[in-house]
Amino acid sequence: GESVGLHLPTLSVQEGDNSIINCAYSNSASDYFIWYKQESGKGPQFIIDIRSNMDKRQGQRVTVLLNKTVKHLSLQIAATQPGDSAVYFCAENYNNNDMRFGAGTRLTVKP
Amino acid sequence: DAGITQSPRHKVTETGTPVTLRCHQTENHRYMYWYRQDPGHGLRLIHYSYGVKDTDKGEVSDGYSVSRSKTEDFLLTLESATSSQTSVYFCAIRPRGLDGELFFGEGSRLTVL
Numbered sequence: 001g002e003s004v005g006l007h008l009p010t011l012s013v014q015e016g017d018n019s020i021i022n023c024a025y026s027n028s029a030s031d032y033f034i035w036y037k038q039e040s041g042k043g044p045q046f047i048i049d050i051r052s053n054m055d056k057r058q059g060q061r062v063t064v065l066l067n068k069t070v071k072h073l074s075l076q077i078a079a080t081q082p083g084d085s086a087v088y089f090c091a092e093n094y095n096n097n098d099m100r101f102g103a104g105t106r107l108t109v110k111p
Numbered sequence: 112d113a114g115i116t117q118s119p120r121h122k123v124t125e126t127g128t129p130v131t132l133r134c135h136q137t138e139n140h141r142y143m144y145w146y147r148q149d150p151g152h153g154l155r156l157i158h159y160s161y162g163v164k165d166t167d168k169g170e171v172s173d174g175y176s177v178s179r180s181k182t183e184d185f186l187l188t189l190e191s192a193t194s195s196q197t198s199v200y201f202c203a204i205r206p207r208g209l210d211g212e213l214f215f216g217e218g219s220r221l222t223v224l
Binding site: 008032034041042043044045046049089091093096097098099100101102103104 | 142144146150151152153154155156159161169170201209210212213214215216218
């Protein structure tokens with residue numbers, strides 16, 4: 001079974017809107033979390049990370065929020081663009097060498 | 112570009128045949144990983160390496176072996192391929208060590224008939 005994430009839900013948004021992608025993780029001892037983007041036929045690409053001593057981190061157009069109380073992670077994408085269409089994965093540093101991934105969320109951006 | 116090259120990128124083989132996938136990195140990073148990706152399961156760790164000749168099992172290691180005789184190469188071998196090993200295989204490196212993110216290669220799509 002999976003320790004992280006939801007079973008590939010889909011999210012469809014209009015170009016220019018904000019997107020929020022959610023993820024649940026299972027190990028309360030996990031201390032490091034990452035969001036990846038994967039386009040069709042390519043490997044996962046690092047977007048942003050956050051450590052457990054933080055609850056929010058911002059990048060360029062992206063923000064990651066961490067709620068350790070309920071073991072929840074979210075990725076917010078501002079002003080979503082067609083190029084943001086992809087599958088997004090969250091990952092938790094489950095046990096140092098064991099980075100565990102969710103099944104992903106497919107984001108579709110409508111022009 | 113994470114400096115990772117996987118080969119072959121695509122392979123079709125028959126049940127019972129041996130298969131070796133190669134991951135080559137150009138930057139001498141210590142940590143290397145093999146994951147498989149299947150619909151509904153995300154990415155799952157097969158084996159990893161923390162140096163030359165130092166490897167360990169991941170979550171789904173049954174049916175797979177690995178070798179790392181040089182820092183730059185991490186080989187994944189299926190001694191006798193089965194249809195359940197049809198998957199996309201990704202190699203990854205971890206340049207900042209256990210404190211940092213994984214960088215992935217472009218994947219190797221394996222079909223076992």
